[in-house]
Amino acid sequence: MSSAMDLEYTAAQSKPKAFYESFERKEELRHQTHYCPGCGHGIVHKMLARAIDELGIQDRTILISPVGCSVFAYYYFDVGNVQAAHGRAPAVGTGIQRSRPGSIVIGYQGDGDLSAIGSAEILHAANRGENITVIFVNNAIYSMTGGQMAPTTLLGQKSTTTPDGRTAEHEGHPLHMSELLATLSAPVYIERVGLGDNKQIAQAARAVKRAVENQVRGLGFSLVEVLSPCPTIWKMPPVEAQHWVRDVMEKTFPLGVFVDRTKESRPRAATNAAPALEEIPRILGTRDEDADAIDDVPALRAQEVDLHVRVSGFGGQGVLLLGEVLAEAGMDAGLEVSWLPSYGPEIRSGTSNCHVRLASSPIDSPLVTHPNVLVAMNEPSLKKFSAGVRPGGWILYNGATLPAEYERQDIRILARDFTREADTIGDPRAANMVMLGALLEIAGTLPQASIDAALRHCVKQPKWIDLDERALVLGRSLCKQFLERGAA
Amino acid sequence: MRKQLMKGNEAIVKSAILSGCRAFYGYPITPASEITEAAAFYMPKTGGVFLQAESEVAAINMLYGASSAGVRCMTASSGPGISLMQEGISYMAGAELPCVIADITRGGPGLGNIASEQSDYHQVVKGGGHGNYHTIVLAPHSVQEMADLTALAFELADKYRNPVVLLADGFIGQMMEPVEFPKRAVAPRLPHWAVAGTADSRGNLISSIHLGCDELEAHVCNLEAKYRRVERNEPRAEDWYANGAEIVLVGYGIVGRILKAVTAEARASGLNVGLLRPITLYPFPSLHFQRLAARGRVFVVVEMSNGQMVDDVRLALNGVRPVEFLGRAGGNVPTHHEVLALVKKLAKKYCPALEPEELAHV
Ligand SMILES: Cc1ncc(C[n+]2csc(CCOP(=O)(O)OP(=O)(O)O)c2C)c(N)n1
Ligand code: SF4
Numbered sequence: 001m002s003s004a005m006d007l008e009y010t011a012a013q014s015k016p017k018a019f020y021e022s023f024e025r026k027e028e029l030r031h032q033t034h035y036c037p038g039c040g041h042g043i044v045h046k047m048l049a050r051a052i053d054e055l056g057i058q059d060r061t062i063l064i065s066p067v068g069c070s071v072f073a074y075y076y077f078d079v080g081n082v083q084a085a086h087g088r089a090p091a092v093g094t095g096i097q098r099s100r101p102g103s104i105v106i107g108y109q110g111d112g113d114l115s116a117i118g119s120a121e122i123l124h125a126a127n128r129g130e131n132i133t134v135i136f137v138n139n140a141i142y143s144m145t146g147g148q149m150a151p152t153t154l155l156g157q158k159s160t161t162t163p164d165g166r167t168a169e170h171e172g173h174p175l176h177m178s179e180l181l182a183t184l185s186a187p188v189y190i191e192r193v194g195l196g197d198n199k200q201i202a203q204a205a206r207a208v209k210r211a212v213e214n215q216v217r218g219l220g221f222s223l224v225e226v227l228s229p230c231p232t233i234w235k236m237p238p239v240e241a242q243h244w245v246r247d248v249m250e251k252t253f254p255l256g257v258f259v260d261r262t263k264e265s266r267p268r269a270a271t272n273a274a275p276a277l278e279e280i281p282r283i284l285g286t287r288d289e290d291a292d293a294i295d296d297v298p299a300l301r302a303q304e305v306d307l308h309v310r311v312s313g314f315g316g317q318g319v320l321l322l323g324e325v326l327a328e329a330g331m332d333a334g335l336e337v338s339w340l341p342s343y344g345p346e347i348r349s350g351t352s353n354c355h356v357r358l359a360s361s362p363i364d365s366p367l368v369t370h371p372n373v374l375v376a377m378n379e380p381s382l383k384k385f386s387a388g389v390r391p392g393g394w395i396l397y398n399g400a401t402l403p404a405e406y407e408r409q410d411i412r413i414l415a416r417d418f419t420r421e422a423d424t425i426g427d428p429r430a431a432n433m434v435m436l437g438a439l440l441e442i443a444g445t446l447p448q449a450s451i452d453a454a455l456r457h458c459v460k461q462p463k464w465i466d467l468d469e470r471a472l473v474l475g476r477s478l479c480k481q482f483l484e485r486g487a488a
Numbered sequence: 489m490r491k492q493l494m495k496g497n498e499a500i501v502k503s504a505i506l507s508g509c510r511a512f513y514g515y516p517i518t519p520a521s522e523i524t525e526a527a528a529f530y531m532p533k534t535g536g537v538f539l540q541a542e543s544e545v546a547a548i549n550m551l552y553g554a555s556s557a558g559v560r561c562m563t564a565s566s567g568p569g570i571s572l573m574q575e576g577i578s579y580m581a582g583a584e585l586p587c588v589i590a591d592i593t594r595g596g597p598g599l600g601n602i603a604s605e606q607s608d609y610h611q612v613v614k615g616g617g618h619g620n621y622h623t624i625v626l627a628p629h630s631v632q633e634m635a636d637l638t639a640l641a642f643e644l645a646d647k648y649r650n651p652v653v654l655l656a657d658g659f660i661g662q663m664m665e666p667v668e669f670p671k672r673a674v675a676p677r678l679p680h681w682a683v684a685g686t687a688d689s690r691g692n693l694i695s696s697i698h699l700g701c702d703e704l705e706a707h708v709c710n711l712e713a714k715y716r717r718v719e720r721n722e723p724r725a726e727d728w729y730a731n732g733a734e735i736v737l738v739g740y741g742i743v744g745r746i747l748k749a750v751t752a753e754a755r756a757s758g759l760n761v762g763l764l765r766p767i768t769l770y771p772f773p774s775l776h777f778q779r780l781a782a783r784g785r786v787f788v789v790v791e792m793s794n795g796q797m798v799d800d801v802r803l804a805l806n807g808v809r810p811v812e813f814l815g816r817a818g819g820n821v822p823t824h825h826e827v828l829a830l831v832k833k834l835a836k837k838y839c840p841a842l843e844p845e846e847l848a849h850v
Binding site for chain 1: 490493502506530532533537539541543546549551553554555556557559575579583663664665666668669672673675683684685686689690692693695696697742745748752823824825
């Protein structure tokens with residue numbers, strides 16, 4: 001480490017173990033850091049390395065390097081290292097810590113990284129109380145990119161993008177991240193410290209250690225904001241820069257502890273233990289015994305089933321369920337099936353429809369634009385889909401009479417007030433199952449056992465199963481009557 | 489045989505967990521939300537992590553963290569969310585981190601709509617993020633493939649240390665079909681390069697920075713060599729009567745299904761039509777196309793977009809055969825009648841060998 005101030009802090013202490021012996025840089029620079037003389041990053045690195053040593057956590061520690069002047073923090077720390085995108089360290093840390101709760105995850109971020117581009121990630125990681133430690137180095141400027149304004153730039157402070165100095169009117173006030181995060185309920189510890197003189201530095205070292213220690217104890221989210229000199233961009237000699245932290249910066253960003261819940265915080269309960277691997281198919285319901293035993297009904301296979309059904313109606317009429325029971329029954333009977341619902345805005349606008357196919361050979365397209373059976377549970381559905389019904393096909397219409405404009409000579413149409421029919425057996429809401437009964441009568445192929453099994457699979461409540469079974473019977477008989485009348 | 493009727497979106501999650509996936513980070517969006525919801529339900533029960541992120545930017549960076557720590561992980565989203573993830577995808581490709589991303593597509597640009605479109609092809613297959621990288625892209629066309637290709641996605645992601653995208657349209661995500669899963673779950677393993685907070689993994693570094701020009705060029709060359717291996721080993725396509733066909737239809741996802749129906753009808757009316765359905769969009773199955781060019785007189789690409797994959801078909805054929813295009817957008821689906829009409833028109837133009845009487849009723 002090269003700065004005079006840095007030497008002051010480290011004079012009494014040897015190289016922390018958590019630092020590498022030499023830094024992976026060009027040969028001639030191997031024993032130098034890439035930080036400028038008097039830069040705060042070097043000091044903060046050293047206090048963090050020291051804390052890692054003292055807590056005996058070098059093997060467990062994972063450091064997340066940010067984008068900014070400290071992008072190469074991983075050159076120095078002999079710990080597990082992950083380099084993150086600009087501002088995203090808290091999200092990356094979340095991903096690590098949630099899966100590896102035994103590790104000590106330390107995010108190291110600059111003020112541009114944390115308070116500008118990464119403001120959402122830090123806010124939410126803090127709000128979730130992630131068990132991570134964030135070291136937030138605030139030098140009031142974007143240093144790496146050559147001195148543009150940061151959200152933390154002081155009022156009046158010049159930068160390359162505020163050449164006349166920052167104003168509250170144009171750029172807003174400096175953002176106080178520690179105070180902002182302190183309004184949240186989850187963080188256990190938030191303190192702002194400075195590197196303005198030796199006394200401040202000693203306090204900063206204590207705060208950094210506490211913030212890491214909290215994580216070791218499993219307490220949750222800790223953040224230390226360090227007001228830190230950048231002599232190069234501030235265009236000040238190192239000592240002047242150090243004093244500027246204490247004499248100027250600190251006026252905007254007062255030092256102190258903003259949150260300390262370490263006393264009342266308890267380590268989080270361990271997450272649920274992972275089940276044995278053999279248990280996973282059971283939990284997912286993907287074992288053989290969870291699946292349908294498919295009855296390969298040879299007679300059915302030989303029958304050349306090729307059913308294209310479109311079911312349509314108002315949301316709440318059970319349109320999707322009707323289709324699902326049909327598909328499930330078809331699968332149970334050994335047929336190829338598909339079920340495709342309409343979704344999204346169509347659902348919100350109050351209409352609902354689905355495409356169902358049952359076939360004895362593999363299904364090419366699951367889309368049904370030309371059904372051989374249309375189940376229209378209301379008039380708008382007729383309007384939308386009736387013209388597409390294949391010649392020789394069927395329309396089942398939920399209405400006492402078919403409006404004249406939908407009359408067709410090349411198809412058969414069963415128009416009936418199915419809602420009223422359902423009401424006669426106990427509940428108008430079973431209209432969908434009455435219509436399904438009629439459909440099954442037309443299709444004529446599915447074994448009753450498959451239909452019963454499908455109903456039990458899709459409808460969980462016993463009282464509904466009973467009603468629905470009666471509804472299916474009613475539907476079948478209505479359809480039979482219709483066919484007999486037609487034949488007569 | 490035993491099968492379950494299931495939505496494509498649910499099949500993805502079950503297959504992922506059976507494949508050893510133990511972390512899911514996501515942000516809700518139609519038509520992908522069922523994936524996130526199923527993950528919320530099953531992940532905690534199977535010893536995995538589920539967290540709803542504050543944005544897709546955060547979600548993909550949480551994957552970056554989980555993957556760095558050596559955990560098989562995934563997310564799911566749709567167009568607008570995938571746009572936000574591009575930064576993270578580029579970083580993961582650069583840092584050679586495996587992960588699986590399901591993109592259940594909808595209509596765009598902008599907020600577009602939530603109906604199915606295939607207009608994410610460019611952003612996903614061509615790499616919507618910055619830098620020299622590719623993601624491996626798999627395109628399921630059935631619920632069974634949603635399960636099978638999810639398992640394959642995790643394998644390929646680990647094998648090549650690269651993000652893999654499952655590119656499926658809203659139809660495939662929302663529809664139910666019978667599906668069968670593997671009997672055994674894959675055990676999670678810790679890769680040697682991971683940073684897992686252990687003494688053994690302490691020396692590891694996950695990073696995409698290579699400051700020196702030569703250093704970065706060497707890294708890019710290494711990635712490139714990896715992509716060449718992927719291109720050699722992994723292209724997959726389904727040949728559906730395409731071998732020997734004079735008119736080769738081309739489509740992926742739900743369009744592949746529609747084109748199967750068209751193929752059946754066209755063949756029934758005596759036309760020599762087949763379908764080539766790319767299953768891997770990157771690596772693009774170019775060789776499959778070149779082989780079919782010997783007999784194929786014309787290639788007809790059908791997409792639910794204004795023409796994105798068609799560019800890759802043209803590149804694969806490199807001018808040796810004409811490439812025709814039919815596209816619908818906005819959530820409209822090319823109907824099989826519409827495609828059939830085009831096929832018949834093209835048959836007249838490109839297949840003069842047909843007898844005039846045959847053409848008369850074509
Ligand atoms: C997405 C993105 N936008 C912009 C940049 C350019 N950039 C690199 S570092 C930086 C600012 C860093 O400032 P700060 O976090 O304060 O760190 P310092 O350099 O001051 O230590 C910016 C804008 C980037 N790398 N990525
Ligand atoms: S530019 Fe500033 S922050 Fe960056 S290394 Fe130099 S002194 Fe430190």
